[in-house]
Amino acid sequence: xxxxxxxxxxxxxxxxxxxxxxxxxxLKKALTxxxxxxxxxxxxxxxxxxxxxxxLYSCMALVRN
Numbered sequence: 001x002x003x004x005x006x007x008x009x010x011x012x013x014x015x016x017x018x019x020x021x022x023x024x025x026x027l028k029k030a031l032t033x034x035x036x037x038x039x040x041x042x043x044x045x046x047x048x049x050x051x052x053x054x055x056l057y058s059c060m061a062l063v064r065n
Contacts, residue, residue: 006038010045017049017056024059031062039063 009030016022027046031039043063050056 005033006041009034009042013046013049017053020055020059023056024062027059027062 009026012026013023013030016026030042034042046060046063050060
């Protein structure tokens with residue numbers, strides 16, 4: 001079940017990536033709901049996903065804290 005939440009989080013983040021405010025908001029929610037090892041996986045995914053989206057770089061500070 002936990003893996004489903006991780007996959008759902010990625011789906012939502014992809015859908016809201018057009019708006020950095022929404023993206024940050026959904027990322028904050030995800031960080032409260034995911035397990036620690038899933039957050040590590042999400043950080044790796046986010047690094048790759050935001051590589052060509054400079055407008056989302058500011059949200060990456062949330063996972064680095």
